[in-house]
Amino acid sequence: METEALSADEVAEHSPPSVLAQLLRTVRHHLAQATDGIRQVAARTGDGEWEQQATQLRRIAAFVEDQVSAMDIGQRSFLLPDQLQRFSTLLRQRRESAHLTGIELSRRAGLSSRTIKNIESAQVSPSRDTVLRLLGIEELGLTWKDVLDDPAEQSGSDLATESNYNCYIPPGYDSMRMVQQLVRMLNGPGGHIEQTNAYLEHRSALAYVSMCHDVEYVTALRSKYPLDGLARRVMIEGGQSPLKVIALGVGDGHLEVQLVQHLLSMRTKPDIELLLFDISQPLLTTAYQHAIDTFGEQSAVHTLLVHGNFHDLAQYPQVSYTPARGRRRRLYTMLGYTLANLDSEPRFFEHSLAHCQPGDMLLLDFQQRPSPVGTSEDEIRRTDPAFHHPFKKVHSEWLGTPFSAHCRDYMSHEFSLQLVTQCLIPGSYALDAVATVRTRSHAERRFSMFRFKRYDEALLAESLARCGWDKLVSLPIGESDRAPMAMLLVKR
Ligand SMILES: C[S@@+](CC[C@H](N)C(=O)[O-])C[C@H]1O[C@@H](n2cnc3c(N)ncnc32)[C@H](O)[C@@H]1O
Structure with a gap:
C-alpha cells in the first residue's frame, strides 16, 4: 500500500499542483509551529492579546487545511478498510484518554477538526501525511504498530487504554x-x-x-x-x-x-x-x-x-x-x-x-x-x-x-x-x-x-x-x- 502511494507521489511530483501542494504543506507546518509557540507564550504571560493572535492564526491554519483537503493533497489513503476501522476506534479512545477534544487535537496536529471527525467515524481514510501528524502528538501515544498491525497479531493487553495509559x-x-x-x-x-x-x-x-x-x-x-x-x-x-x-x-x-x-x-x-x-x-x-x-x-x-x-x-x-x-x-x-x-x-x-x-x-x-x-x-x-x-x-x-x-x-x-x-x-x-x-x-x-x-x-x-x-x-x-x-x- 505504502509503495503504491509513494509511486503515485513520484508521478505527481513534477506536476504544477504538486509544487503548490508542497508549498501548502510547508505553510501548514509553519503555521502549526507558530500557533503552538504563541499558545505557549499566551500561557506563560497570561496575556489575552496573545490568545487572540493565536486564535487568528488558528483560523488561517484551518483555511490552509481546508485548501489542502480540497486539493486532495496527500489524501491518498494507505489504510486497508479493516485497518481504518481499528484506527478510527483507537484514535477516539486515545484522544479521550488524553482528555483532548476533537478541536484541541486538530489544532495540535495542524489538521482541520473535520479531518479528525471523518477519521474517528471511519468515513474517510487518512493519508500517510495525516497519520504522521497524529503519530507526532505525544499524548496519544500512537505507534506505527497501532496503525498498521493486524489485530490478530496484537495481544489485547498491548492496546493502551485509559487504565494502562x-x-x-x-x-x-x-x-x-x-x-x-x-x-x-x-x-x-x-x-x-x-x-x-x-x-x-x-x-x-x-x-x-x-x-x-x-x-x-x-x-x-x-x-x-x-x-x-x-x-x-x-x-x-x-x-x-x-x-x-x-x-x-x-x-x-x-x-x-x-x-x-x-x-x-x-x-x-x-x-x-x-x-x-x-x-x-x-x-x-x-x-x-x-x-x-x-x-x-x-x-x-x-x-x-x-x-x-x-x-x-x-x-x-x-x-x-x-x-x-x-x-x-x-x-x-x-x-x-x-x-x-x-x-x-x-x-x-x-x-x-x-x-x-x-x-x-x-x-x-x-x-x-x-x-x-x-x-x-x-x-x-x-x-x-x-x-x-x-x-x-x-x-x-x-x-x-x-x-x-x-x-x-x-x-x-x-x-x-x-x-x-x-x-x-x-x-x-x-x-x-x-x-x-x-x-x-x-x-x-x-x-x-x-x-x-x-x-x-x-x-x-x-x-x-x-x-x-x-x-x-x-x-x-x-x-x-x-x-x-x-x-x-x-x-x-
Ligand atoms: C515542598 S515539596 C512537597 C512534597 C509533598 N507534597 C509533601 O507533602 O511532602 C514540593 C514538591 O513540589 C515539586 N515542585 C516544586 N516546584 C515545582 C514545579 N514548578 N512544578 C511541579 N512540581 C514542582 C517538588 O518536586 C516537590 O515534590
Whole structure:
C-alpha cells in the first residue's frame, strides 16, 4: 500500500499542483509551529492579546487545511478498510484518554477538526501525511504498530487504554537539560538557583524523602495533619459525585495518598481518579509506587502521573480539560508547603487555575507567621524561631546536595537565612536560604537556594477570595488553635 502511494507521489511530483501542494504543506507546518509557540507564550504571560493572535492564526491554519483537503493533497489513503476501522476506534479512545477534544487535537496536529471527525467515524481514510501528524502528538501515544498491525497479531493487553495509559511526559520536559543548566549555574559566579532544583535530581530527591521520613518530622508534623476532618469537609461539599484529586507537587505522595484513603472510606461508590503531578522524576515515581502499593493496581483509585511544571498548568489537558458531560469534581492539593514553591501565588490562584470550574476545590497547607501583621523586621526576627536556631542540619544536607555533587573542587557550604518582607501575599514574608559555598578553585560564592514562607491566615484567605476562591474551612496542623502550621480548603 505504502509503495503504491509513494509511486503515485513520484508521478505527481513534477506536476504544477504538486509544487503548490508542497508549498501548502510547508505553510501548514509553519503555521502549526507558530500557533503552538504563541499558545505557549499566551500561557506563560497570561496575556489575552496573545490568545487572540493565536486564535487568528488558528483560523488561517484551518483555511490552509481546508485548501489542502480540497486539493486532495496527500489524501491518498494507505489504510486497508479493516485497518481504518481499528484506527478510527483507537484514535477516539486515545484522544479521550488524553482528555483532548476533537478541536484541541486538530489544532495540535495542524489538521482541520473535520479531518479528525471523518477519521474517528471511519468515513474517510487518512493519508500517510495525516497519520504522521497524529503519530507526532505525544499524548496519544500512537505507534506505527497501532496503525498498521493486524489485530490478530496484537495481544489485547498491548492496546493502551485509559487504565494502562497512566503517565504523561509533555513535549519539552527535558530533565537532562534542567540538570545541565543547574550544573552550569553552580559553576558560575553565584546567584539564584530556581527552587525546583531542590528536588530534581535523584540525590536531592533522596535527601528530601529521607528528611520527610525522619521519625521526628513524621511525629512532629506529618502525623498531625487533620486529613480526616478535611476529607469530611470535601465530602460535605462534593457529596458522592465522582472525584478527581490532582496532587500538585506530590513529592513522595504520603500525605496525598492518606487523604485519598480517608476520602475512599467515606464514599459509597469508591471511584476516585488520582493524578500525581510533579517536576521531579524520581519523586513522581516514588509517589506512584506508594499509591500503587497502597491502593493496588486494580483498585477503585485510578492513578495517573504527569511530569510537569505547575506554573504552566493550562498546558496539561489531563489537569485542565473539562469535558462537557460527566465531569469529575476536582480537588487540587498543594501539601507539604508546596505553596512556598510558587513564584507568584496570586498569579497561580488566578491564572494558572483559570480553567477551574465552580465547585472545584483547592487544599493548601502553610506556615503561620508568629508575629502580628505590620510588625517591624526586627520584631519578625525576634519572634520567628528560625532566626534563633542554627540552620537545620537536615535542610542543609538536602539543599546542599547539588553543591557537593556538582561544584568543581567543592570543599564546604553553609546556609544562612535572609528575611524578605516584600512578598505578593499581604502579611506574608519569606526566609531566603542563602548558601555560602567554598571550593578550592573559586573565591567564596553565594547562592540563593530556597525560600521558606510564613503567611497570615486571614490575609492569605483574602487573597484567595480576590482570585475567586472562597474559604470553606481552615484547620490547624496540631492540637492547638495557635499551631504554627495550618491547612486551608477553598472552593471556586
Ligand atoms: C515542598 S515539596 C512537597 C512534597 C509533598 N507534597 C509533601 O507533602 O511532602 C514540593 C514538591 O513540589 C515539586 N515542585 C516544586 N516546584 C515545582 C514545579 N514548578 N512544578 C511541579 N512540581 C514542582 C517538588 O518536586 C516537590 O515534590
